[in-house]
Amino acid sequence: MLEVSNIHSGYGRVQILFGASLTARPGEITCVMGRNGAGKTTAMKAIMGLLPLSQGTVSLDGEIISTLPAHEVPHRRIGYVPQGRRLFSDLSVAENIEVGLMTCKEGRATRDEVLDIFPRLRERLHQRAETLSGGEQQMLATARALCLRPRVLLLDEPTEGLQPSMIEAIRQVIVTLRDQGVAILLVEQRVDAVLAIADRVTFLENGRSADTVTVDALRATPDLMHRYLGV
Amino acid sequence: MLASLEGAVTAATLALTAMGLSLVFGVMRVVNVAHGEFYMLGAVIAWFVSTTLGTHPAIGFVGALIVAPVLVGLLAAAADRLILARINYDPERTIVATIGLLYILQQSTLMTFGPDARPVEPPFNSRIALPWWRQGENGLEMFYPWGLATTSYKLFIIVAAVAILIGLWVLLTRTRIGLVMRATQADREMATAFGIPVERVYAMVFGLGAGLAALGAVLIVPVQQAHYLMGADPLLLSFIVVIIGGLGSLPGTIIAALLIGMSDGIISVFFSPTLAKILATLVVAMVLVFRPQGLLGKASA
C-alpha cells in the first residue's frame, strides 16, 4: 500500500503542494482529480522522489521512501507513466524498454510478457520512439513502466489526446493490472472514465487533498464533481 | 598530399578532443571551458610517465596511453562531484566554475611542470616515402618524389584515433553504460524515475570527456611537445567543431572535426596557422547565421 501523507512540495522556491494526502491500495484503482494546475502532476513527481518534500512522507508498505535518493524509489517497483509520455525520444523502442527492464533487473521473460500486451511495439522495436504515433508512444510509455513488474503504478493522464480505440486499450491494461493486485494511482480528467473504473477518488484543490470518496459515494453526490472540477 | 596528411593528423586528435567536449555538452548541458586543460594535462602526464618509465620510448608511450586518460578522467570526475554538482549544473555558473578550473589546472601545471615545452619521444618513427603518380612512357607510373614523406608515427595517430572513435561508438550504442548515458541525455528526470543514478552518470561522462581530450593529447605529444599553455588551441578548435557539427551531435562532431582539421592542416602548411584559425572562426559565424543548430544538430526543442 502506498501512503502519501500531508506532503508539501514545489519547484525551487515556488510551493505547489500544501498538504496532499492519498492512499493507493493493492488491487484498487485510486483516481486523482482536480482542476488544471491543482498540483496532480506535481504530486506524482513528489511521490517518485523527483521533487524535494519540505514536509510530509511517502511510504510503501510501511517503509518510508520519501527519504531515499530519487533513483532508488523506482527500485521499490513503482512504475511511472508520466504526463506527456516523456519517452527517451532519441532511443529506439527496444532501448526504451531496455531502460525499463534495467530498473529492477528484469529479463527476457518480462520483456516478452510486456511485448505480448502491446504487439504493435514488437513490430516497431528498431524505430526511434519519437517517430511513433501518439497512441503508440503512450503504449511504449506504459510498457516501459510495466517492465518494472510494478507493485504500484502511477499514470498521469494516460489517455490525454488519444483516439477512443486507444483509450479503450489503455483502460483494458489498467483493469488487468488491477486484477493482478497492482495498486494503481490514476490521474484522469474525464468523469465518465473515472466513474467506470475507479474504486476511490481523491480530489486535489490548490495543492491540498480536499476530499477522498468511494466511487459509489461520488455517484450519489454529483455536486462533488461540480465543486472540485467545475463540471 | 602532404598537407592533407598533416590535416588528417590534426583532424584525428581534434576529433577525439571535440568528441569529449560534445559528449559532456550533450549529456550534461555543461559548456566545459576547462576542456583544453584536460588535454594539456594529458600531454604533461604523458611526459611524466614516459620519463619515469624511460627505458624504451614504446614502453613509456603505452604507459602514458593508459595512465594519462585514466588519471585525467578521475580528476575530472572528482571536479564534477566537488564543483559542478554543488552548483547544480546551473548553465552560467558552470561556465564561471570551469573557467576557474582552467586557471587552477594551468597554474598548478606551471608550478610543478614548469614553463618549458618538453618533448616526448615517439614509440617508433620511421620515415615513409610516399608514392606519387606521373605520366610516363607507358602511361601512369608510380615514383617517390623527393620531400614527399611522412613518419610512421603520424600514420599511427590517424589509425589510433579512428580505432578509439569506433570504440567510443560501440560503447555508446552497444553497451548498457552507453544506453544509460543516452537515456540521461534524452530526459534526465525520466532517467531518474527509471532508477538511473544521474549524478554518477554525470561524473562518468565528465570523466570520459576529459579522458578523450587526454587521449588526443597523448597521441599528439610526440609530434608537438608538452607545454602548460597548450590547451588553448584545442579548446578553441573543439568549440568551433562542436558548434559547426551541432551541439551534442556526435556524428556532426566527427564530420566537423574532419572539415576543420583538414582545412586547418592544409591552410597552415600553405599559408599560415593564423589564417586557418581566422577562416575556421568565419565558418562558425556562417554556421551560426545560416544553421544555428549546426550541420547535423536538431532544432532545439
Ligand SMILES: Nc1ncnc2c1ncn2[C@@H]1O[C@H](COP(=O)(O)OP(=O)(O)O)[C@@H](O)[C@H]1O
Ligand atoms: N517545472 C515547474 N516549475 C515551476 N512551476 C511549475 C512547474 N511545473 C508546474 N508548475 C506549476 O505548478 C502548478 C501545478 O502544476 P501541475 O502539477 O502540473 O498541475 P496539474 O497536473 O494538476 O494540472 C501549476 O501552477 C504550474 O504552473
Ligand SMILES: [Mg+2]
Ligand atoms: Mg498534470
